[in-house]
Amino acid sequence: MKITIASGKGGTGKTMVATSLALTLAAVTPKQPPLLLDCDVEAPNAHLFLHPAVTEQQNVSLLIPSVDEAKCTHCGKCAEVCQYHAIAVLGQKTLVFPQLCHGCGSCTALCPEKAITELPEKMGIIERGPAVAGISFARGVLDVGEPMAVPIIRQLKRWARPAPGQVVLYDAPPGTSCPVVETVRGSDYLLLVTEPTPFGLHDLRLAVQVAGELGIPAGVIINRENGPYPALDEFCADNSLPVLLRIPFERAIAEGVAQGKTLVEIHPEYVEHFHRMFTQITRLI
Amino acid sequence: MKIILTAISPSIDSNIDGRFGRGAYFIVVDPATLEWQAHPNPGVGASGGAGTLAAQFAANQYASTVISGDFGPNAYNALHTAGIAMYLFGTSTTIKEAIESFKAGKLEHVSTPTGQGHHPRG
Numbered sequence: 442m443k444i445t446i447a448s449g450k451g452g453t454g455k456t457m458v459a460t461s462l463a464l465t466l467a468a469v470t471p472k473q474p475p476l477l478l479d480c481d482v483e484a485p486n487a488h489l490f491l492h493p494a495v496t497e498q499q500n501v502s503l504l505i506p507s508v509d510e511a512k513c514t515h516c517g518k519c520a521e522v523c524q525y526h527a528i529a530v531l532g533q534k535t536l537v538f539p540q541l542c543h544g545c546g547s548c549t550a551l552c553p554e555k556a557i558t559e560l561p562e563k564m565g566i567i568e569r570g571p572a573v574a575g576i577s578f579a580r581g582v583l584d585v586g587e588p589m590a591v592p593i594i595r596q597l598k599r600w601a602r603p604a605p606g607q608v609v610l611y612d613a614p615p616g617t618s619c620p621v622v623e624t625v626r627g628s629d630y631l632l633l634v635t636e637p638t639p640f641g642l643h644d645l646r647l648a649v650q651v652a653g654e655l656g657i658p659a660g661v662i663i664n665r666e667n668g669p670y671p672a673l674d675e676f677c678a679d680n681s682l683p684v685l686l687r688i689p690f691e692r693a694i695a696e697g698v699a700q701g702k703t704l705v706e707i708h709p710e711y712v713e714h715f716h717r718m719f720t721q722i723t724r725l726i
Numbered sequence: 727m728k729i730i731l732t733a734i735s736p737s738i739d740s741n742i743d744g745r746f747g748r749g750a751y752f753i754v755v756d757p758a759t760l761e762w763q764a765h766p767n768p769g770v771g772a773s774g775g776a777g778t779l780a781a782q783f784a785a786n787q788y789a790s791t792v793i794s795g796d797f798g799p800n801a802y803n804a805l806h807t808a809g810i811a812m813y814l815f816g817t818s819t820t821i822k823e824a825i826e827s828f829k830a831g832k833l834e835h836v837s838t839p840t841g842q843g844h845h846p847r848g
Binding site: 517520523525526527529530531532534540541600647 | 772775778779784786805806809
Protein backbone atom coordinates (compact mmCIF):
# COMPACT_ATOMS: atom_id res chain seq x y z
CA MET A 442 0.00 0.00 0.00
CA LYS A 443 1.24 3.46 -0.95
CA ILE A 444 0.16 6.59 0.90
CA THR A 445 1.25 10.13 0.00
CA ILE A 446 1.20 12.82 2.65
CA ALA A 447 0.67 16.22 1.00
CA SER A 448 -0.95 19.54 1.83
CA GLY A 449 -0.78 22.29 -0.74
CA LYS A 450 0.25 24.80 1.90
CA GLY A 451 3.74 24.58 3.34
CA GLY A 452 4.36 24.12 7.05
CA THR A 453 1.09 22.36 7.92
CA GLY A 454 2.84 19.33 9.42
CA LYS A 455 3.25 16.89 6.51
CA THR A 456 6.59 15.59 7.66
CA MET A 457 5.49 15.36 11.28
CA VAL A 458 2.48 13.29 10.20
CA ALA A 459 4.48 11.13 7.76
CA THR A 460 7.18 10.32 10.30
CA SER A 461 4.66 9.74 13.11
CA LEU A 462 2.71 7.38 10.88
CA ALA A 463 5.95 5.58 9.93
CA LEU A 464 6.85 5.10 13.61
CA THR A 465 3.31 3.92 14.35
CA LEU A 466 3.43 1.28 11.62
CA ALA A 467 6.90 0.20 12.80
CA ALA A 468 5.48 -0.20 16.32
CA VAL A 469 2.37 -2.16 15.36
CA THR A 470 4.08 -4.23 12.61
CA PRO A 471 7.63 -4.68 13.89
CA LYS A 472 8.22 -7.56 11.47
CA GLN A 473 7.88 -5.22 8.52
CA PRO A 474 8.36 -1.54 9.28
CA PRO A 475 7.38 0.79 6.42
CA LEU A 476 9.44 2.50 3.76
CA LEU A 477 9.40 6.29 3.92
CA LEU A 478 10.49 8.41 0.94
CA ASP A 479 11.20 12.07 1.54
CA CYS A 480 10.13 13.49 -1.83
CA ASP A 481 10.49 17.14 -0.76
CA VAL A 482 13.79 17.19 -2.61
CA GLU A 483 14.22 20.97 -2.50
CA ALA A 484 14.18 21.04 1.29
CA PRO A 485 14.11 17.47 2.61
CA ASN A 486 13.96 17.26 6.39
CA ALA A 487 12.27 13.98 7.38
CA HIS A 488 15.74 12.69 8.29
CA LEU A 489 15.76 15.12 11.21
CA PHE A 490 12.90 13.10 12.74
CA LEU A 491 13.98 9.60 11.69
CA HIS A 492 17.81 9.72 11.88
CA PRO A 493 18.66 7.35 9.03
CA ALA A 494 22.16 5.99 8.49
CA VAL A 495 22.80 6.52 4.79
CA THR A 496 24.29 3.36 3.29
CA GLU A 497 23.79 3.97 -0.42
CA GLN A 498 23.88 7.05 -2.62
CA GLN A 499 23.46 7.74 -6.32
CA ASN A 500 23.85 10.80 -8.49
CA VAL A 501 20.86 11.98 -10.49
CA SER A 502 21.84 13.53 -13.79
CA LEU A 503 20.20 15.07 -16.81
CA LEU A 504 21.52 14.02 -20.19
CA ILE A 505 22.56 17.20 -21.98
CA PRO A 506 23.26 17.12 -25.73
CA SER A 507 26.74 17.76 -27.02
CA VAL A 508 27.10 18.53 -30.73
CA ASP A 509 29.97 17.27 -32.86
CA GLU A 510 30.49 20.23 -35.20
CA ALA A 511 32.51 18.04 -37.58
CA LYS A 512 29.42 15.93 -38.29
CA CYS A 513 26.75 18.65 -37.92
CA THR A 514 25.32 19.96 -41.20
CA HIS A 515 23.31 22.70 -39.40
CA CYS A 516 20.10 21.36 -40.86
CA GLY A 517 18.14 22.71 -37.88
CA LYS A 518 16.19 19.55 -37.05
CA CYS A 519 17.34 19.57 -33.41
CA ALA A 520 16.24 23.18 -32.84
CA GLU A 521 12.93 22.44 -34.52
CA VAL A 522 12.06 19.48 -32.28
CA CYS A 523 13.28 20.97 -28.99
CA GLN A 524 10.19 21.87 -26.93
CA TYR A 525 12.34 23.90 -24.55
CA HIS A 526 14.34 25.90 -27.14
CA ALA A 527 17.49 24.64 -25.51
CA ILE A 528 19.35 24.15 -28.78
CA ALA A 529 19.66 26.65 -31.63
CA VAL A 530 21.25 26.44 -35.04
CA LEU A 531 22.84 29.81 -35.67
CA GLY A 532 24.40 29.96 -39.08
CA GLN A 533 27.37 27.60 -39.04
CA LYS A 534 27.20 26.89 -35.32
CA THR A 535 24.83 24.78 -33.21
CA LEU A 536 24.55 26.05 -29.67
CA VAL A 537 23.22 24.15 -26.62
CA PHE A 538 21.74 25.98 -23.63
CA PRO A 539 22.13 23.48 -20.78
CA GLN A 540 20.07 25.62 -18.37
CA LEU A 541 17.01 25.24 -20.61
CA CYS A 542 17.46 21.53 -21.42
CA HIS A 543 15.05 19.01 -19.87
CA GLY A 544 17.11 16.03 -21.03
CA CYS A 545 14.30 14.55 -23.12
CA GLY A 546 16.68 13.22 -25.79
CA SER A 547 14.55 14.28 -28.81
CA CYS A 548 17.41 16.13 -30.51
CA THR A 549 19.76 13.17 -30.15
CA ALA A 550 17.19 10.69 -31.40
CA LEU A 551 16.19 12.79 -34.42
CA CYS A 552 19.57 14.11 -35.59
CA PRO A 553 19.94 12.74 -39.14
CA GLU A 554 23.75 12.97 -38.95
CA LYS A 555 24.06 11.28 -35.52
CA ALA A 556 26.10 14.33 -34.55
CA ILE A 557 24.70 14.58 -31.01
CA THR A 558 25.89 12.64 -27.98
CA GLU A 559 24.53 13.07 -24.47
CA LEU A 560 26.64 13.95 -21.47
CA PRO A 561 25.32 13.56 -17.92
CA GLU A 562 25.07 16.74 -15.88
CA LYS A 563 24.52 16.15 -12.17
CA MET A 564 21.47 17.86 -10.65
CA GLY A 565 21.16 16.09 -7.32
CA ILE A 566 21.42 12.83 -5.42
CA ILE A 567 19.22 10.09 -4.01
CA GLU A 568 20.21 8.16 -0.92
CA ARG A 569 18.84 5.53 1.41
CA GLY A 570 19.51 3.55 4.55
CA PRO A 571 17.88 2.21 7.71
CA ALA A 572 16.33 4.69 10.16
CA VAL A 573 15.01 4.41 13.71
CA ALA A 574 12.67 1.49 14.57
CA GLY A 575 13.73 -0.42 11.47
CA ILE A 576 12.08 2.04 9.09
CA SER A 577 13.50 1.92 5.56
CA PHE A 578 14.34 5.48 4.61
CA ALA A 579 15.17 7.13 1.30
CA ARG A 580 15.31 10.70 0.10
CA GLY A 581 16.26 12.87 -2.83
CA VAL A 582 18.27 16.07 -2.60
CA LEU A 583 18.19 18.60 -5.43
CA ASP A 584 21.42 20.56 -5.88
CA VAL A 585 21.06 24.23 -4.90
CA GLY A 586 20.23 26.36 -7.93
CA GLU A 587 18.93 23.45 -10.01
CA PRO A 588 15.42 24.22 -11.26
CA MET A 589 13.93 20.75 -11.84
CA ALA A 590 12.82 18.52 -8.97
CA VAL A 591 10.78 16.01 -10.97
CA PRO A 592 13.66 13.85 -12.34
CA ILE A 593 15.01 13.42 -8.79
CA ILE A 594 11.60 12.33 -7.46
CA ARG A 595 11.03 10.00 -10.40
CA GLN A 596 14.40 8.31 -9.98
CA LEU A 597 13.95 8.13 -6.19
CA LYS A 598 10.63 6.31 -6.58
CA ARG A 599 12.11 3.91 -9.14
CA TRP A 600 15.14 3.17 -6.98
CA ALA A 601 13.68 2.89 -3.48
CA ARG A 602 11.07 0.19 -4.02
CA PRO A 603 9.17 -1.52 -1.22
CA ALA A 604 9.62 -5.17 -0.28
CA PRO A 605 6.51 -7.29 -1.00
CA GLY A 606 3.77 -6.20 1.40
CA GLN A 607 5.74 -3.26 2.77
CA VAL A 608 3.76 -0.04 3.26
CA VAL A 609 5.25 3.01 1.51
CA LEU A 610 4.82 6.56 2.75
CA TYR A 611 5.67 9.40 0.37
CA ASP A 612 6.33 12.69 2.13
CA ALA A 613 5.40 15.22 -0.58
CA PRO A 614 6.72 18.73 -1.17
CA PRO A 615 4.32 21.65 -0.64
CA GLY A 616 2.45 23.12 -3.58
CA THR A 617 0.39 21.48 -6.31
CA SER A 618 2.67 21.55 -9.36
CA CYS A 619 4.81 18.94 -11.11
CA PRO A 620 6.90 17.74 -8.12
CA VAL A 621 3.73 17.07 -6.11
CA VAL A 622 2.04 15.32 -9.03
CA GLU A 623 5.14 13.17 -9.56
CA THR A 624 5.14 12.24 -5.86
CA VAL A 625 1.42 11.43 -5.70
CA ARG A 626 1.32 9.46 -8.97
CA GLY A 627 0.70 5.76 -8.35
CA SER A 628 -0.41 6.23 -4.72
CA ASP A 629 -3.40 4.35 -3.32
CA TYR A 630 -4.35 7.13 -0.94
CA LEU A 631 -3.64 10.82 -0.44
CA LEU A 632 -3.47 12.13 3.10
CA LEU A 633 -3.89 15.90 3.10
CA VAL A 634 -2.60 17.74 6.15
CA THR A 635 -4.19 21.14 6.61
CA GLU A 636 -4.66 23.78 9.25
CA PRO A 637 -7.87 25.58 10.17
CA THR A 638 -6.99 28.94 8.64
CA PRO A 639 -8.05 30.63 5.40
CA PHE A 640 -4.56 29.82 4.08
CA GLY A 641 -4.78 26.14 4.93
CA LEU A 642 -8.26 25.88 3.42
CA HIS A 643 -7.31 27.79 0.29
CA ASP A 644 -4.41 25.47 -0.50
CA LEU A 645 -6.38 22.38 0.56
CA ARG A 646 -8.88 23.21 -2.20
CA LEU A 647 -6.02 23.14 -4.70
CA ALA A 648 -4.59 19.90 -3.34
CA VAL A 649 -8.01 18.26 -3.52
CA GLN A 650 -8.14 19.19 -7.21
CA VAL A 651 -4.84 17.36 -7.74
CA ALA A 652 -6.33 14.27 -6.07
CA GLY A 653 -9.37 14.60 -8.33
CA GLU A 654 -7.26 14.97 -11.49
CA LEU A 655 -5.26 11.88 -10.59
CA GLY A 656 -8.31 9.91 -9.42
CA ILE A 657 -6.80 9.13 -6.01
CA PRO A 658 -9.01 8.93 -2.90
CA ALA A 659 -8.12 11.53 -0.27
CA GLY A 660 -8.70 12.23 3.41
CA VAL A 661 -7.83 15.14 5.67
CA ILE A 662 -5.85 15.63 8.85
CA ILE A 663 -6.54 18.93 10.59
CA ASN A 664 -3.44 20.05 12.44
CA ARG A 665 -3.20 22.82 15.05
CA GLU A 666 -6.95 22.77 15.65
CA ASN A 667 -7.83 25.63 17.91
CA GLY A 668 -11.59 25.92 18.31
CA PRO A 669 -14.17 25.54 15.55
CA TYR A 670 -13.48 26.60 11.97
CA PRO A 671 -16.74 25.66 10.21
CA ALA A 672 -15.57 26.63 6.70
CA LEU A 673 -13.04 23.80 6.73
CA ASP A 674 -15.47 21.17 8.02
CA GLU A 675 -18.06 22.30 5.48
CA PHE A 676 -15.54 22.04 2.66
CA CYS A 677 -14.59 18.52 3.75
CA ALA A 678 -18.25 17.48 4.03
CA ASP A 679 -19.17 19.01 0.66
CA ASN A 680 -16.31 17.16 -1.02
CA SER A 681 -16.83 13.83 0.78
CA LEU A 682 -13.40 14.13 2.39
CA PRO A 683 -13.22 12.16 5.62
CA VAL A 684 -11.50 14.03 8.48
CA LEU A 685 -9.26 11.22 9.70
CA LEU A 686 -7.47 12.94 12.56
CA ARG A 687 -7.57 16.21 14.45
CA ILE A 688 -4.39 17.36 16.17
CA PRO A 689 -4.91 20.18 18.68
CA PHE A 690 -2.97 23.42 18.75
CA GLU A 691 -0.90 22.71 21.80
CA ARG A 692 2.30 24.16 23.22
CA ALA A 693 3.75 20.76 24.21
CA ILE A 694 3.44 19.52 20.63
CA ALA A 695 4.99 22.68 19.17
CA GLU A 696 7.90 22.50 21.62
CA GLY A 697 8.47 18.79 20.96
CA VAL A 698 8.42 19.18 17.17
CA ALA A 699 10.78 22.13 17.45
CA GLN A 700 13.19 19.77 19.23
CA GLY A 701 12.97 17.22 16.43
CA LYS A 702 10.46 14.86 18.07
CA THR A 703 7.59 13.24 16.25
CA LEU A 704 4.06 13.39 17.58
CA VAL A 705 4.14 9.76 18.77
CA GLU A 706 7.26 10.52 20.79
CA ILE A 707 5.71 13.63 22.34
CA HIS A 708 2.39 11.91 23.08
CA PRO A 709 2.72 8.10 22.86
CA GLU A 710 -1.08 7.73 22.81
CA TYR A 711 -0.95 9.01 19.21
CA VAL A 712 0.30 5.57 18.16
CA GLU A 713 -3.29 4.43 18.73
CA HIS A 714 -4.75 7.41 16.89
CA PHE A 715 -2.47 6.91 13.90
CA HIS A 716 -3.07 3.17 13.89
CA ARG A 717 -6.83 3.70 13.93
CA MET A 718 -6.46 6.17 11.08
CA PHE A 719 -4.35 3.71 9.09
CA THR A 720 -6.94 0.96 9.59
CA GLN A 721 -9.63 3.38 8.41
CA ILE A 722 -7.59 4.20 5.29
CA THR A 723 -7.15 0.50 4.43
CA ARG A 724 -10.95 0.23 4.53
CA LEU A 725 -11.41 3.35 2.35
CA ILE A 726 -9.16 2.13 -0.47
CA MET B 727 20.29 44.05 -45.47
CA LYS B 728 17.63 42.87 -43.09
CA ILE B 729 16.96 44.17 -39.61
CA ILE B 730 14.43 42.89 -37.10
CA LEU B 731 12.62 44.99 -34.52
CA THR B 732 10.21 43.89 -31.78
CA ALA B 733 6.77 45.50 -32.02
CA ILE B 734 3.44 45.44 -30.20
CA SER B 735 1.38 45.18 -33.41
CA PRO B 736 2.05 43.65 -36.84
CA SER B 737 2.92 46.81 -38.77
CA ILE B 738 5.81 49.14 -39.47
CA ASP B 739 3.60 51.87 -37.96
CA SER B 740 3.51 50.01 -34.65
CA ASN B 741 4.97 51.13 -31.36
CA ILE B 742 8.01 49.21 -30.17
CA ASP B 743 7.80 46.23 -27.81
CA GLY B 744 10.69 46.40 -25.35
CA ARG B 745 10.92 42.64 -24.83
CA PHE B 746 13.02 40.57 -27.23
CA GLY B 747 11.99 36.99 -26.43
CA ARG B 748 8.44 37.89 -25.40
CA GLY B 749 7.76 40.75 -27.81
CA ALA B 750 4.43 40.34 -29.64
CA TYR B 751 5.68 40.74 -33.24
CA PHE B 752 8.87 40.82 -35.21
CA ILE B 753 9.03 43.44 -37.93
CA VAL B 754 11.56 42.41 -40.55
CA VAL B 755 12.67 45.51 -42.48
CA ASP B 756 15.05 46.45 -45.24
CA PRO B 757 16.20 49.84 -43.87
CA ALA B 758 17.15 51.09 -47.35
CA THR B 759 13.76 50.52 -49.02
CA LEU B 760 11.59 50.25 -45.86
CA GLU B 761 10.05 47.11 -47.31
CA TRP B 762 8.76 45.19 -44.34
CA GLN B 763 7.05 42.03 -43.17
CA ALA B 764 5.49 41.27 -39.77
CA HIS B 765 5.73 37.87 -38.07
CA PRO B 766 4.05 36.87 -34.82
CA ASN B 767 6.69 35.93 -32.25
CA PRO B 768 6.56 32.12 -31.95
CA GLY B 769 7.93 32.35 -28.40
CA VAL B 770 5.24 34.57 -26.84
CA GLY B 771 3.63 31.65 -25.05
CA ALA B 772 6.73 29.47 -24.60
CA SER B 773 7.16 28.14 -21.08
CA GLY B 774 10.88 28.84 -21.35
CA GLY B 775 13.58 29.49 -23.88
CA ALA B 776 11.74 32.38 -25.55
CA GLY B 777 15.02 34.25 -26.00
CA THR B 778 16.75 31.41 -27.83
CA LEU B 779 13.65 30.80 -29.93
CA ALA B 780 13.55 34.47 -30.95
CA ALA B 781 17.27 34.36 -31.78
CA GLN B 782 16.68 31.24 -33.86
CA PHE B 783 13.99 33.15 -35.75
CA ALA B 784 16.41 36.02 -36.44
CA ALA B 785 19.09 33.58 -37.64
CA ASN B 786 16.59 31.79 -39.91
CA GLN B 787 15.72 35.18 -41.42
CA TYR B 788 19.42 35.86 -42.10
CA ALA B 789 19.02 39.17 -40.28
CA SER B 790 22.16 41.23 -39.84
CA THR B 791 20.79 43.30 -36.95
CA VAL B 792 18.18 43.06 -34.20
CA ILE B 793 16.81 46.08 -32.38
CA SER B 794 14.96 45.58 -29.10
CA GLY B 795 14.80 46.76 -25.51
CA ASP B 796 16.48 43.90 -23.67
CA PHE B 797 18.76 40.96 -24.48
CA GLY B 798 19.11 38.30 -21.79
CA PRO B 799 22.16 36.03 -21.58
CA ASN B 800 20.73 33.19 -23.72
CA ALA B 801 19.41 35.51 -26.43
CA TYR B 802 22.66 37.47 -26.37
CA ASN B 803 24.83 34.35 -26.74
CA ALA B 804 22.65 32.96 -29.52
CA LEU B 805 22.56 36.21 -31.51
CA HIS B 806 26.25 36.82 -30.94
CA THR B 807 27.05 33.29 -32.19
CA ALA B 808 24.90 33.87 -35.26
CA GLY B 809 26.87 37.06 -35.95
CA ILE B 810 23.79 39.25 -35.58
CA ALA B 811 24.38 42.76 -34.25
CA MET B 812 22.20 43.96 -31.35
CA TYR B 813 21.01 47.49 -30.69
CA LEU B 814 18.76 49.03 -28.04
CA PHE B 815 15.66 51.13 -28.79
CA GLY B 816 16.84 53.81 -26.40
CA THR B 817 14.31 56.64 -26.44
CA SER B 818 12.52 55.49 -29.61
CA THR B 819 8.82 54.76 -29.10
CA THR B 820 7.83 53.74 -32.63
CA ILE B 821 9.33 51.27 -35.08
CA LYS B 822 9.85 53.98 -37.71
CA GLU B 823 11.63 56.22 -35.20
CA ALA B 824 13.90 53.34 -34.24
CA ILE B 825 14.76 52.63 -37.88
CA GLU B 826 15.61 56.30 -38.47
CA SER B 827 17.79 56.45 -35.34
CA PHE B 828 19.50 53.21 -36.39
CA LYS B 829 20.25 54.60 -39.84
CA ALA B 830 21.59 57.79 -38.25
CA GLY B 831 23.88 55.69 -36.04
CA LYS B 832 22.19 56.95 -32.88
CA LEU B 833 21.26 53.61 -31.27
CA GLU B 834 23.37 51.99 -28.59
CA HIS B 835 25.20 48.86 -29.73
CA VAL B 836 24.93 45.92 -27.31
CA SER B 837 28.12 44.04 -26.49
CA THR B 838 27.07 42.27 -23.30
CA PRO B 839 23.72 40.81 -22.08
CA THR B 840 21.46 43.60 -20.82
CA GLY B 841 19.45 41.51 -18.37
CA GLN B 842 19.63 38.53 -16.08
CA GLY B 843 17.44 36.23 -18.15
CA HIS B 844 14.14 34.98 -16.87
CA HIS B 845 13.20 31.35 -16.94
CA PRO B 846 15.57 28.45 -16.57
CA ARG B 847 14.03 25.04 -17.15
CA GLY B 848 11.36 24.24 -14.60
